[in-house]
Every structure is written in C-alpha cells, then in structure tokens.
Amino acid sequence: MTAAVMAADASYDPVLSKLVTSLKEAESLSSEQELGFLQNLLESKEINALVNVHSKVGKVIKDEKCAPLMSSSIQVALEVLEQLSQRCHISPLCKEIFYLLQKPHVQSLLASHDAIAQKDFYPHLPDIPIEVDEDEETVKIVQLVKSNEPLGATIKTDEETGKIIIARIMHGGAADRSGLIHVGDEVIEVNGINVEGKTPNDVLTILQNSEGTITFKLVPSDGKSGQRESKVRVRAHFEYNPENDPYIPCKEAGLGFTRGEILHIVGQDDGYWWQARKECERTSRAGLIPSRALQERRIIHERTQKETNGDTKSSCASICSTPPPSPDSNTITCRGPKTKKIMYNLDENDDFDRELIATYEEVSKLYPRPGVYRPIVLIGAPGIGRNELKRRLVARNPDKYRSPVPYTTRAMRPGEVPGREYLFVTRDKMEADVSAGKFIESGEYKGHLYGTSAESVKAIVNSGHVCVLSPHYQAIKSLRTPQLKPFIIHIRTPSFDRLKATREAHRARSTFDELNSRGFTDDEFNEMITSDERINFLYGHFFDEEIVNETLATALEQLLVCVERAETEPLWAPSSWVQ
Known part of the structure; x- marks a missing residue:
C-alpha cells in the first residue's frame, strides 16, 4: 500500500502517511530491511486505529465544551x-442507587473516565540511556527547599562500606514528592x-544548621523503583x-496514636x-510506627522482665490477676451457699488471654445490609447494669x-411456658451439645445447667x-x-464517687445478693471497678464502642x-x- 493510497483512505492518519512518504525519500540512507519493517508497521491497520483513538481522545480533552469536571x-462514588x-432503609430509590453504584460495569466506567481525565492514556516511554564511561561514577545533584516540614x-551507615x-x-514527605531521592542513594x-567518614548524627547536625535551599550530592542506587502505597488499614x-521510644530511628518522623x-x-x-x-x-505525610513483629518482641520482652523481676504489684498485674469471686447472673462464682460455677465452652481462659499479644488488626469498611442486622453484644462488669440495658432496649421495640x-x-416451674422463659432440655442432651460446641456460653447453678446456644443467635439474625x-466477657471469643x-x-463503670452517688440516688438494689434486697456496699462498688479495668485490659x-453507665436513662440513649x-x-x- 503506497502513501497516496493511505492518504486517500480516511481511516488512516495523515501524519503516518507523511512518515511513509518520508521513508520512501530516505531509501538511500537506510538499509532496505529496516525501511521495509518501518513501512509495514506504519501501514498496519492496528497502529492506525490506535493513533486515531489517541487523536480523538486528545481532541476531546482539548475541547473546553467536553472537558471533564x-x-x-471513583472517590466521589x-x-x-x-x-x-x-x-x-428510608428510600427505595436510595437503595437502588446504592446497589447500582457497586456494579462492576459502573465501577469500570468511572475508572475509565478518571484515567482519561488524568490523561493516563499518554504513552510512557523509558528514558533515553546515556552512555557513560564504565569507570566514571554517576552523580546527581538534588536541591530541596527547607521549611517547617x-x-x-x-x-x-552502610555496614559493609x-x-x-x-x-x-517517608510517603508523602518532601523527599518523596520530589521524586529525586531514592532508598539506597549514597x-x-x-x-x-563532604560527609565521608561522618556519622548519621553528624549529617543531621549539618541539615539542622542549614537554611533555605539544601543541596545533596548523591550517587544513585542500583534499584530506584518507585514506592507503591499499600491499601492495608489496621x-x-x-x-x-514516639517521644517515649528510645529505639525509633528519628523521633520527628514518628507517628503517635491511641488504641482503637x-x-x-x-x-x-x-x-x-x-x-x-x-x-x-x-x-498528611506518613510517619514511622513499630511493625507488628517489633511490637510483639517488645511486649514479650516486657512480660519476661516483669516475671524475672517478680513485679506482681503493678497496676497491670492487678488488673490481669484472677478476680475475687463476684456473684451475678453472669459471673463465675457466688458467695455463701449460693454457689455458682460457670463452665464456659471456650479453649482460652483469662490466663491465656493475658498472654495474647494484641498489636494490629487488619480492617475494612463493613457496609450495612438491608434486612440483616449485626448482633448487639453488651459486655460489662457484674452489677454494672448491662442486663437491665438489654431488657430496656428490647422492651422499647419488641418487634x-x-x-x-x-x-x-x-x-419447669408453675406459670412458665416452654420457649418463653427457658427452653427445657435433659441434662444428657445439654451436656452433649456443650461438648459439641453448640453453646456460646454455658454454666451450672444450683445443680442445673444454663446456657445460650449459637444457633438461637443465628436464628434471630436470619x-x-x-x-x-x-x-x-469470655463469650466474646465465640x-x-x-x-x-x-x-x-x-x-463501663464511672468513678467510684459517681458510681456510689448515682446508685444510691436511684436506690439501686444489689445484684450480688439474691436473698436480701439491699443496696450495694463499697466493697461491691470497688469490685465492679476492678472487674471493669480487667475486662478493658x-x-x-475488641470493643466497637464504650458507654459509661452513670444512669440507666442516659446510657440507654447512648x-x-x-x-x-x-x-x-x-x-x-x-x-x-x-466478603
């Protein structure tokens, strides 16, 4: 196909036609094989189609009437x-749009729109290699403007050299944004x-004493692949x-955070x-935090040191220690003749949980699903009122x-109805189900077994x-x-003074004594606070929210x-x- 034929065909790009014509005129300057290859490439339908698409997209971008807003x-979506x-849950139209925007085709369309708007369709060609003497060391000069950032x-210091x-x-920092400095650069x-023979602290002193523009002379590293941000959230x-961490490489680069x-x-x-x-x-720019492996090693070291030094009087140890018996409908033991023993069907206990090393947990956004509700689990110290809060919440809307x-x-006692107060089963049946792991919690009280089955929870959700x-609280693991x-x-419990004042003002009856109707004692208040601290530790x-139960009315609103x-x-x- 000649250049004239290409020019006559509207589907072929005129620029490529001119290139073919130029090749014909330059036949004497290049080998016949190279000219033939280039001519076949420029005359191919595929390359012409790609150039046409590129030209039309570029024209649309330049046209102000069609410029992207x-x-x-994708982020807006x-x-x-x-x-x-x-x-x-309010509008069916909102529900329809909610599911429509999550369709793969819509997501792909928005991604394509963003790619064109950001001009990602332009070809990315590699840099032209520069021939240098093999014995000559490549050096680059980088200038950065010093600011408060x-x-x-x-x-x-490289250990070998x-x-x-x-x-x-640091991701997002001045050096990262410049794109000129890379890990491994000398x-x-x-x-x-000249920093030869100097320590990193000597170099930092030079930087701290510098004003205005800072000029680095660097030898590029062998591998200068760009940093790619991960999408992991924890x-x-x-x-x-970081201010209290003696081992962080640079305190100014540290990122402090709180639990949760x-x-x-x-x-x-x-x-x-x-x-x-x-x-x-x-x-904001990224900061340094200890990795999971480093934090786990620290926690193990701290625990080992405490055990070696016999540190059993610390507040942490008192929180983690086995609590005193505290009678309640969901506690482990009761005082006096009202002996109650909870036998939780769990592999772990308090001692094992204390040995768990909690550092980071990878998380993602969990979107609500219409008609499928997450179970609400209230955890708290015995006597704090979580059972009463549950009762009031259910009574507010039983449907x-x-x-x-x-x-x-x-x-079954007189007046009780099977399936209303309790589900009555034989001891053999319940012991078999407990052994099979069918209960999220179970225990024995006055010679009778009690428990909540996992299947009953799933049935309500479904x-x-x-x-x-x-x-x-041990049922959290199930x-x-x-x-x-x-x-x-x-x-959670409020302070001792607020706990005592609010309970006495409302004449709250102690849940620690089933035989006698009386108020809480100071020892019982202190026992609640100790248990609360231990559960929190x-x-x-694992908790998504905290509610301090000063008064039931306020706690219910929260x-x-x-x-x-x-x-x-x-x-x-x-x-x-x-999923």
Missing part, C-alpha cells in the same frame, strides 16, 4: 455510597560539605508515643518500622429487638431482627466471628445511638468479615 469520580448507606527521609546512604523515604555532600490495639485508631499502612518494606498515616488524615431464649436442665446479648459480625459495646481492643450506627453506617471491622 473532575478526575476523581465511594463517598456517595457512604451517604446512601445511611438512607437505604521535615524532609521525610532517614539515613544510615561505611558510607552514608538513604535508609527510607550521600556524598550536603550543602558542599486498627491499633495499643497506644504509641485506624491507621493506613502505606509501607512495610522495613521489617522493624512501618510507614503509616492516620485514616482520618489522608493528606425489632430480640434476645435468645436460654436453655436449662431444671424442671429472621431479620436485631439480636441483643449480654453474655459473660461471638466475634465472620458469620455473626457482632457490634460489641463495653458498658484483656478485651478492650445505646440507641450506637445501635442506629451499627444498622445504617459503614463501620470498620476485621477484613475477614468483609
């Missing part, structure tokens, strides 16, 4: 999904000062303050120090909120109702599964707000729960 429609999820890079090299680049000079199960905060892990290249930013501060009917092996539970996806609320990282959030808002949950 935004280049982040995610924000719309969060808003719609709160209204799906840290440079976002750390340095170290003794040279100063770039140890890490530092030769800083502001004209919930922190401990508190961290959501962190975006943007880099895990370093086995000891991860890079992260708080999820609520997406635009919506329900609690599972417990099983028992005792005989029926479209909100299941409300107030089990012993309930917190991908199948149930519970929303766990810790009902052992299981605090509980209703929490339940509404669990039903309507996308909330962070273990990634294994999100």
Whole structure:
C-alpha cells in the first residue's frame, strides 16, 4: 500500500502517511530491511486505529465544551455510597442507587473516565540511556527547599562500606514528592560539605544548621523503583508515643496514636518500622510506627522482665490477676451457699488471654445490609447494669429487638411456658451439645445447667431482627466471628464517687445478693471497678464502642445511638468479615 493510497483512505492518519512518504525519500540512507519493517508497521491497520483513538481522545480533552469536571469520580462514588448507606432503609430509590453504584460495569466506567481525565492514556516511554564511561561514577545533584516540614527521609551507615546512604523515604514527605531521592542513594555532600567518614548524627547536625535551599550530592542506587502505597488499614490495639521510644530511628518522623485508631499502612518494606498515616488524615505525610513483629518482641520482652523481676504489684498485674469471686447472673462464682460455677465452652481462659499479644488488626469498611442486622453484644462488669440495658432496649421495640431464649436442665416451674422463659432440655442432651460446641456460653447453678446456644443467635439474625446479648466477657471469643459480625459495646463503670452517688440516688438494689434486697456496699462498688479495668485490659481492643453507665436513662440513649450506627453506617471491622 503506497502513501497516496493511505492518504486517500480516511481511516488512516495523515501524519503516518507523511512518515511513509518520508521513508520512501530516505531509501538511500537506510538499509532496505529496516525501511521495509518501518513501512509495514506504519501501514498496519492496528497502529492506525490506535493513533486515531489517541487523536480523538486528545481532541476531546482539548475541547473546553467536553472537558471533564473532575478526575476523581471513583472517590466521589465511594463517598456517595457512604451517604446512601445511611438512607437505604428510608428510600427505595436510595437503595437502588446504592446497589447500582457497586456494579462492576459502573465501577469500570468511572475508572475509565478518571484515567482519561488524568490523561493516563499518554504513552510512557523509558528514558533515553546515556552512555557513560564504565569507570566514571554517576552523580546527581538534588536541591530541596527547607521549611517547617521535615524532609521525610532517614539515613544510615552502610555496614559493609561505611558510607552514608538513604535508609527510607517517608510517603508523602518532601523527599518523596520530589521524586529525586531514592532508598539506597549514597550521600556524598550536603550543602558542599563532604560527609565521608561522618556519622548519621553528624549529617543531621549539618541539615539542622542549614537554611533555605539544601543541596545533596548523591550517587544513585542500583534499584530506584518507585514506592507503591499499600491499601492495608489496621486498627491499633495499643497506644504509641514516639517521644517515649528510645529505639525509633528519628523521633520527628514518628507517628503517635491511641488504641482503637485506624491507621493506613502505606509501607512495610522495613521489617522493624512501618510507614503509616492516620485514616482520618489522608493528606498528611506518613510517619514511622513499630511493625507488628517489633511490637510483639517488645511486649514479650516486657512480660519476661516483669516475671524475672517478680513485679506482681503493678497496676497491670492487678488488673490481669484472677478476680475475687463476684456473684451475678453472669459471673463465675457466688458467695455463701449460693454457689455458682460457670463452665464456659471456650479453649482460652483469662490466663491465656493475658498472654495474647494484641498489636494490629487488619480492617475494612463493613457496609450495612438491608434486612440483616449485626448482633448487639453488651459486655460489662457484674452489677454494672448491662442486663437491665438489654431488657430496656428490647422492651422499647419488641418487634425489632430480640434476645435468645436460654436453655436449662431444671424442671419447669408453675406459670412458665416452654420457649418463653427457658427452653427445657435433659441434662444428657445439654451436656452433649456443650461438648459439641453448640453453646456460646454455658454454666451450672444450683445443680442445673444454663446456657445460650449459637444457633438461637443465628436464628434471630436470619429472621431479620436485631439480636441483643449480654453474655459473660469470655463469650466474646465465640461471638466475634465472620458469620455473626457482632457490634460489641463495653458498658463501663464511672468513678467510684459517681458510681456510689448515682446508685444510691436511684436506690439501686444489689445484684450480688439474691436473698436480701439491699443496696450495694463499697466493697461491691470497688469490685465492679476492678472487674471493669480487667475486662478493658484483656478485651478492650475488641470493643466497637464504650458507654459509661452513670444512669440507666442516659446510657440507654447512648445505646440507641450506637445501635442506629451499627444498622445504617459503614463501620470498620476485621477484613475477614468483609466478603
């Protein structure tokens, strides 16, 4: 096919036609084989089709009438999904749009729109290689303007060569944004000062004393692949303050956080120090946090030191120690003749839970599903009032909120109806079901077995109702599964003075004495607070919310707000729960 034929065919690009004509004129300057290859390539229908598409897309982008209004429609769609999820139960139209925006075809369309708006269709050609003398060392000069913001890079001494090299680049920092400094680059000079033989602290002193523009002379590393942010989000199960960490490479680069905060892990290249930013501060630069492996080693070391030193008087040890007996409908033992022993069908106990090492838990957004509600689990110290809160919540709307009917092996009493107060079964049957793991909690009281079956919880959830539970805290391990996806609320005690004042003002009756109707004693108040602290220490990282129960009326209002959030808002949950 000649260039004239190509020019006459409207489907062929005129620029390619001119290139073919130029090739004909340059036949004497190149080999016949090379010219033939180029001519066949330029005349192919495939290359012409690609050039035509590229030209038309470029024309659309340049046309102001067709210019895109935004280049982040995917992000906007995610924000719309969060808003719609709160209204799906109100408007059928919102529900329809909510599911439509999650369709793969719509998601792909929005992604294509963003790619064109961001001009990602332009070809990315590799840099032209520069031929240099093999014995000559390549050096690059990098200038950064010093400001109040840290440079976002750390340095170290190479163990083999003794040279100063770039140890890490902080995601989102000044060095990362420049795109000119990479991990492994060797530092030769800083502001004209040779750093050979100097320590990293010497180099930091030079940087601290510099003003205005900072000039680095660097030898590029062999591998300069760009940093790619991970999409991992985790919930922190401990508190961290870099100012109190003597081992962090750079305190200024550290990121402090509290237990329960959501962190975006943007880099895990370093086995000891991860890079992260708080999820609520997406635009900020990343900071250093201890990796899971490092934090686990620290916790093991601290526990070993305490055991070696015989530190049994610390507040932590008192919180973790075996609690004194405290009679309650869900506690382990009772005083006097009212002996009650709870035999939880769990592999772990308090001693084992104390040995669990809680660091980070990978999480994702769990979106509410219309008609399928997460079980509401109320955990708290004996006597704090979680059972009464459960009763009041169910009584507020019995058609919506329900609690599972417990099983028992005792005989039915006059006035009781099977399936209303209890489900009555034989002892052999219940012991077999307990051994088979069919109960989330079970125990014995006055010679009779009592328990809550896992199947009864699932039945309430599958029926479209909100299941409300107030089990012993050890039942968390049986309930917190991908199948149930519970929303766990810790009902906490106020201070001793507030606890005593509010209970006495409302003439609250002690739940520690079933035979005599009386108020709580000071010892019982202190026992509640100790138990509350122990539960928070052992299981605090599992709780989605906390409610301080000063008065039942106020706590119930807060509980209703929490339940509404669990039903309507996308909330962070273990990634294994999100299918």
